[in-house]
Amino acid sequence: MxxxxxxxxxxxxxxxxxxxxxxxxxxxDSVLGLATGSTPEGLYRELAEMYERGELDFSxxxxxxxxxxxxxxxxxxQSYRFFMQKHLFSKVNIRPECxxxxxxxxxxxxxxxxxxxxxxxxxxxxxxxLLGIGNNGHIGFxxxxxxxxxxxHCVALTESTIAANARFFASVSEVPKEAYTMGIGTIMRxxxxxxxxxxxxxxxxxxxxxxxxxxxxxxxxxLQLHPNVTVVADEAxxxxxx
Ligand code: GLP
Numbered sequence: 001m002x003x004x005x006x007x008x009x010x011x012x013x014x015x016x017x018x019x020x021x022x023x024x025x026x027x028x029d030s031v032l033g034l035a036t037g038s039t040p041e042g043l044y045r046e047l048a049e050m051y052e053r054g055e056l057d058f059s060x061x062x063x064x065x066x067x068x069x070x071x072x073x074x075x076x077x078q079s080y081r082f083f084m085q086k087h088l089f090s091k092v093n094i095r096p097e098c099x100x101x102x103x104x105x106x107x108x109x110x111x112x113x114x115x116x117x118x119x120x121x122x123x124x125x126x127x128x129x130l131l132g133i134g135n136n137g138h139i140g141f142x143x144x145x146x147x148x149x150x151x152x153h154c155v156a157l158t159e160s161t162i163a164a165n166a167r168f169f170a171s172v173s174e175v176p177k178e179a180y181t182m183g184i185g186t187i188m189r190x191x192x193x194x195x196x197x198x199x200x201x202x203x204x205x206x207x208x209x210x211x212x213x214x215x216x217x218x219x220x221x222x223l224q225l226h227p228n229v230t231v232v233a234d235e236a237x238x239x240x241x242x
Contacts, residue, residue, distance in 0.1 A: 001210060001224060003241075004232045009198045013042030016130075016196045016232040021050055023128050023192075029060040031120075033129030033187075034088070035140075036065070036080045039196050040132060041087055048091035058094040062123050064116070066131070066140040066187075068102040069176035070109065070154060078168055079104055102152065102180035109154035112180050116152045120186065129190035133197050136160050137205040137218035141181035144217050150185030154178055184222055193229040195220070197237040206233060207240035 006012040020043065023030050034040075050056045065080060074081040081101040089099055100119045106112035120126060131139050136158065138144065143158045156178055157165075166172040187193070197206050209220040210231065223229045 001226075001229045001231060003210065003238070004230065005238050006232060006234050008234050009042060012196060012198050012232050012234045013046050016040075016194060017043040017046030017050070019194055019230060019232070020047060020128065020130065021056055024056050024058065024061060027127060028057060029062075030127040031062045031064065031123045031125065033126040033182075033190055034063050034065050034084065035130045035132050036067075036083045037132040039198060040130060043130075043196065044087040044091075047088065051092040056092070058092045061094055062098045063089075063094065063100065064120050064123070064126060065099075065101040066129075067179050067181035068104040070104055070112075070178040070180055071107070072104040072176055074105065078174075104180065109178075109180065113152040113154060116180065116182070117186065120152075120182075126190035128192040128194055129187055131187070131193060131195040131220075133195060133202055133205050133209065133220050134161055135164055135201055135205055137208055137220045139184075139187060139195075139220045139223075141179040142184055142187075142219040144219060146216060148185070148216055148219070148222060149183040151183045152180060152186055153183055154180055184219060188222065188226055191228065193223060193226055195223065195229065195231045195233075197231070197233040199234070200236045200239060202233070202237040203240045206231070206237050210241065 068080045072079045102116045103112045162175045208218045214221045
């Protein structure tokens with residue numbers, strides 16, 4: 001696991017964007033695994049600016065997203081499809097039909113999850129998977145305490161995740177209670193992993209991810225077993241590491 005320590009959020013965003021940009025330049029038909037949340041917003045802004053300057057071309061890129069709320073429509077501004085559209089897809093020359101987010105409008109969970117997993121397989125797997133991390137160490141929506149699940153599946157969100165994500169909704173009661181998420185296996189099959197984290201509220205989770213035992217209690221700890229992981233985090237998020 002390679003850890004890149006940055007001064008602040010801006011530097012974290014630039015360094016992480018540089019890694020994704022290198023992937024796009026070196027392999028223009030890459031499959032990018034993407035993530036939502038407030039952490040990657042800055043790096044998507046950086047990528048959009050590089051595209052504007054003519055430094056990046058997304059015309060042969062495919063993307064697959066980590067997760068999506070179950071029972072949310074794509075035009076709901078809290079859906080992850082909406083987030084991706086707003087922060088990246090509408091800003092670069094990616095072909096809409098080459099972007100895949102789990103289908104939150106599909107009520108049949110098995111169908112939605114199998115379809116997402118099938119897309120990833122059909123594309124030949126993920127070249128680089130971007131990850132944020134939940135305050136409780138979750139990745140995607142793989143919550144603590146459950147076994148490591150192999151494939152995309154439906155999960156019940158924990159109270160702490162619902163509370164953490166309530167900031168994006170009008171009230172906590174509006175936060176969906178379930179989500180479709182890539183499994184730990186899906187994530188681990190990506191050739192490379194790029195995890196971004198900022199802020200003190202992530203320090204404990206990041207410390208346990210990098211330095212603690214590998215356990216389903218801290219889902220991100222499984223990344224210790226992946227051969228190609230880069231963590232880009234600011235000083236605050238790394239404050240519990242020496
Ligand atoms: C959500 C997402 C995760 C994300 C996490 C952290 O629960 N499912 O993919 O990493 O939130 O979000 P933030 O970056 O806003 O702290």
